[in-house]
Amino acid sequence: MPRSVVWFKRDLRVADHAPLVEAAGRGPVVGLYVHEPEVLASPEWSPGHLAFIEDCLGELRRRLASLGSVLLVRHGAMPETLDRLHDQWRFEEIWSHEETGLAITYARDRRVAAWCRRRDVLWNQRPQHGVIRPLASRDGWAGRWRRRMSPPPLPVPKSIEGPTTDAIDLLAADDARSIEIRDAGSNPMVEAQRGGEHRATGVLESFLHDRGEDYQRAMSTPVEGWTACSRLSPHLAYGSLSIRTVHHATRHRIDSLREDPAAGRWRRSLASYEKRLRWHCHFMQKLEDEPEIEFRNFNRAFDDLREEDRSRWSDEERGRFDAWVGGRTGYPLVDACMRCLDRTGWINFRMRAMLVSFAAYHLWLHWKPVAEHLATRFLDFEAGIHYSQCQMQSGVTGINTVRIYSPIKQAIDQDPEGRFIRRWVPELADVPDEHIARPEGMPPLTQHMSGCVIGDTYPAPVVDHETAYRTAKERIFDARGTSLAKREASRVYRKHGSRSRRTERR
Ligand SMILES: Cc1cc2nc3c(=O)[nH]c(=O)nc-3n(C[C@H](O)[C@H](O)[C@H](O)COP(=O)(O)OP(=O)(O)OC[C@H]3O[C@@H](n4cnc5c(N)ncnc54)[C@H](O)[C@@H]3O)c2cc1C
CATH class of the missing domain: 1.10.579.10 (DNA Cyclobutane Dipyrimidine Photolyase, subunit A, domain 3)
Known part of the structure; x- marks a missing residue:
């Protein structure tokens, strides 16, 4: 029964989360999210991102606790953070999704891989989008994307074995540090969307059943696009919803409209929407294949x-x-x-x-x-x-x-x-x-x-x-x-x- 750390990065959810499901099937699990100084200092970062992440982490923490485990939120460089965690709670495996990100996160992943080799810890990574790693040729990519999307989303594990109560007390002692980070910069995005898995599901439902009928016509205008677009992009970016979940929900809705003669606009809009879910991965694949861009x-x-x-x-x-x-x-x-x-x-x-x-x-x-x-x-x-x-x-x-x-x-x-x-x-x-x-x-x-x-x-x-x-x-x-x-x-x-x-x- 190996002990595992599920390392959450841009996949802040419990539903359709392969690393969580697999780790939970093998033994005790702790969830880990790390605020990394290098990421916080990158030119792309903003306090608005952090506010969204904090929303997601709040919900993730509650959901993992209700399943029997715990989410640890730490601040620091990955190898040092793993060192400390390993001293506190000896684990044998790390589970995470593959990440297609900035050069700094790629370099950090290499440091994590080196750390795992040194400490004899097994790092298991699973794909989270339709991005193929490694990809030899673009030919046939769309077919591979469809095959990735076709299995139904994974259910939330029924329960997860966590650390013992004594261990949780010890592990939780390091946790307050995320609060210092949240206060670190004023956030000008005062009217931004809020994060979290529950909100993400609500946004998806409202798009597929209420807001999306005019998507195809209205997506280009900033006036109507505000409500006619799905508004799922931050949830997809931070993984509070998986793209496969969105893909299946959209397919399901299109199928339900098939026989309805009055649903022409809905069908056209959702068909255009469906294509864009593939574009999401198509564009990410470019960075995966040539990080220099x-x-x-x-x-x-x-x-x-x-x-x-x-x-x-x-x-x-x-x-x-x-x-x-x-x-x-x-x-x-x-x-x-x-x-x-x-x-x-x-x-x-x-x-x-x-x-x-x-x-x-x-x-x-x-x-x-x-x-x-x-x-x-x-x-x-x-x-x-x-x-x-x-x-x-x-x-x-x-x-x-x-x-x-x-x-x-x-x-x-x-x-x-x-x-x-x-x-x-x-x-x-x-x-x-x-x-x-x-x-x-x-x-x-x-x-x-x-x-x-x-x-x-x-x-x-x-x-x-x-x-x-x-x-x-x-x-x-x-x-x-x-x-x-x-x-x-x-x-x-x-x-x-x-x-x-x-x-x-x-
Ligand atoms: C200069 C520029 C920068 C962009 N930067 C980002 C970015 O950092 N993050 C991001 O998610 N999108 C980016 N986009 C793509 C697109 O504008 C947004 O995905 C979209 O506006 C998000 O709103 P929505 O979820 O309501 O989109 P919807 O129109 O409802 O689309 C649904 C989903 O499809 C995907 N998608 C839609 N259009 C595109 C597209 N053209 N290319 C790739 N994927 C697409 C997104 O995941 C989006 O969430 C960028 C576009 C441009 C022109």
Whole structure:
């Protein structure tokens, strides 16, 4: 009867948790979550993430206790944390899910593997998504994903043997440290979603039965996307719900609608939704297969296109970046999205794509600092999706359609009455509808009457749209036209390209 530690990372749940089920079937188990200083200090981290994690841990702690075990929450580097735990409660096995994360978590996993070898502890890892490790070729990937998703989600173990009461008292003595961490930074995401398995199930149910009917039509607008999108991304990122559970629940709901002649919209929406669950793993697979994309362009031909090193930026470049970060670009939809992110940690796909496109093309900024900033603002930060998407929307993969979003057209199309803009940019509250996408076009009298004076109460556009758009287009197409870029594009496609072209264009 080996003693096991189930190491929770981005899988903060008890349902459909293979490592927990397997460990519980073998002997006594303690659950462990570690706040690692290196992760807390990474440029992608934010206190908003921590608040969500704390919610998840609170519920996980209660659920493990009700099953008979315990969750230990510790603060420290992994090998030292394991050393101490091993001294307190001698265990023979560690169980966890595979993680496709940042370079720092990969390096930490290697240190954990070395620790296990030194201490003669067996580390068992199980896949948690449709990400295949190792993957020799992308051919046939979608079929492998379906096979991964097809078994039903694992039930919660009926009971788990935990440590003895005396051991629990000893182990619990180290536990208060997570509280120090929670207070370590003020959290600007005051309107963010809350974490936990129970809430995640509620969000899934409400999407599949109440909110999702208009998903396909409404997902691109920031106004309706707020409720029409599933809003499951932070739960998938921290694993308070497994993607297989979502996949099965969605399939089940689609099957139940099959015979209903009035459910056409529901069926179309859920079919589009189902595809996106596969995209989740498709994008994570890219980071799994080429971890360097956290730091380097997919397509090396674009290496000198934009300046990555902020210390080499001119004052003007710094000014453009700061205006974008602060939601003060003079482009209302961009500013509204950035300010909304600060407080809520979420925005829909189209607006994310527009934000990166605007930074990369209009402001000609390198994707790396842009991606790092957005990572701190996305509650659902998932490295594999995030870095792939940020590179894609900046035009540096060479295999995707170049999309330079016009923030003016997006405002007209997606928020014609300025409902979203007015909520997040109160300076524009009384600007007439016809000027809301481009307030600098207001005659001076209208500016004064609406209380929005350009250059005074609201900034003038940080760059001229037409000029910036034209210049960026020329630069990116020139770069794509070189023979190196084309050679690189073939390599990138062979390694990462979706064999369904429609996925790749997203
Ligand atoms: C620049 C940029 C950065 C992004 N960074 C992240 C990130 O860090 N974490 C993250 O989860 N998503 C990211 N996305 C993808 C997408 O915008 C979010 O998954 C989605 O908006 C989350 O809201 P939702 O759960 O309501 O999505 P829904 O539309 O309801 O989709 C359901 C799920 O499908 C997956 N999904 C949907 N669209 C995509 C997509 N285009 N690519 C990959 N998976 C997708 C997600 O897991 C999502 O939770 C990014 C997109 C862009 C353009």
